[in-house]
Amino acid sequence: MATETSLALSLVIPVYGSELVLPELVSRLQDTLDGLPAIRGSYEAIFVCDCSPDRSWQVLTELSVQYPWVRGIHLRMNAGQHNAIMAGLARARGAVIVTMDDDLQHAPSDIPTLLAELDRGRDVVYASFAQRQHAAWKLLGSRLNDKVASYLMKKPKGLYLSPFRAMRASIARDVLRYHGPYVYVDGLILSATRNIGSVTVAHHARFAGDSGYSLKKSISLWLKMATSFSIVPLRLTSFAGMAMAGLGFVLAILLIIQKFTLDRMPIGWSSLIVTVLIIGGVQLVALGMLGEYLGRVLLTLNGRPQYVIGATVGLPAEDA
Known part of the structure; x- marks a missing residue:
């Protein structure tokens, strides 16, 4: 992680197959963050292109010229969502770090809600969703993952482990102490703190394109959780x-x-x-x-x- 927290907020966003979404995402992020007096002019967004097969990296390069607060990291090989997040966390300079998906299913307009809950003394705040716009198999897998996480990692009851989360820089530093190749960010967070909050926000349909999260990747993530944080x-x-x-x-x-x-x-x-x-x-x-x-x-x-x-x-x- 960057040695100094010289900004108020860092966004870490893994990117895969989102060349059509990125311009709209960046525009909405700027509209939201410039409307927050405590954040305006003191934020960055680190987009980690996880060896995306489309033109996502070229689009990010162009956006970084238009928007000085946009940073980009291009990974040579596909590392997976959680590993990509680690690459972004290691270079984030914000006192608060927000992670979110790149497909606008997580609305930038909900970031202030997460930050407000964090200001109440929480170390980490997760977004939960009353209704999720996902396929049935993914919803079923998520429920199974939730039950297993509660048993294996003593996850607080009722806490949904969403990739849309806000954390303090001190928690990110604790997460980055892990150097193994099999990363499960939520497990690392639960190993660092139990002072975790949750807020309910809307979950939206994907703005464009198809999800790159397959059943195989979901099973791989489950194995990371099951074998990396419990015997x-x-x-x-x-x-x-x-x-x-x-x-x-x-x-x-x-x-x-x-x-x-x-x-x-x-x-x-x-x-x-x-x-x-x-x-x-x-x-x-x-x-x-x-x-x-x-x-x-x-x-x-x-x-x-x-x-x-x-x-x-x-x-x-x-x-x-």
């Missing part, structure tokens, strides 16, 4: 192993009883293969879970970077 999955596999061992012990007793109570044992007990498949499946799940943890440890120890910067625009020389 509960390992414990669950241990419990499953003990449960299967206990079941096997009970079946062994039943077979001994059957041996002494029947004249002859049934030949070709069909449930034997079912038992073998169940036990084998549990073993493979346990091995897979161990492999997931070990693989992440290996890549972390090997120094795999969170992101690789290819170019920047509008950033101070020391942050480029």
Whole structure:
């Protein structure tokens, strides 16, 4: 993170597939922020282009010339939303940092609402939505993610972990202490503070284009949360192993009883293969879970970077 908080506000916005949205987003941001006396003239927006396949980077380069407060970071390879946010946080100079999506589903006009709640003494404020404009599978996955986060990371009840959030620079510095390649920003925030607020705002339809967030990326994000901030999955596999061992012990007793109570044992007990498949499946799940943890440890120890910067625009020389 920049060594000094020389601005009142920094916006960190990951960009992917949004060449048609960016001009409108920048215009609305300026209209909103220039209307805040405490922020006017003392803000920046750091757009992190996550190796977008369209002309998003070229559009950002043009906008940085028109709007001096627009900064751009171009990542050589797609790193994912949370890794891209880390790249922006590391170069943010604001006393307060707001992260949001690039598709105008998060309205710039709601930023003052987040800042007002932050001024009430909160360290972090999340936006929650009464009704979300997402596909059914994504809403279902979000509910599952919410339940798992509550269990694995002790997330406060009722708190929705939205990418539309405001935090103090001190929290961002704590988040940036993590240097591993598997980033889950909300988990890092929950590790740094429990003084978290929430405000309800509207969720809007995407301004243009299609979402780049696929089912595969959602599953990857869930694995980051499950394996980076808890050992509960390992414990669950241990419990499953003990449960299967206990079941096997009970079946062994039943077979001994059957041996002494029947004249002859049934030949070709069909449930034997079912038992073998169940036990084998549990073993493979346990091995897979161990492999997931070990693989992440290996890549972390090997120094795999969170992101690789290819170019920047509008950033101070020391942050480029």
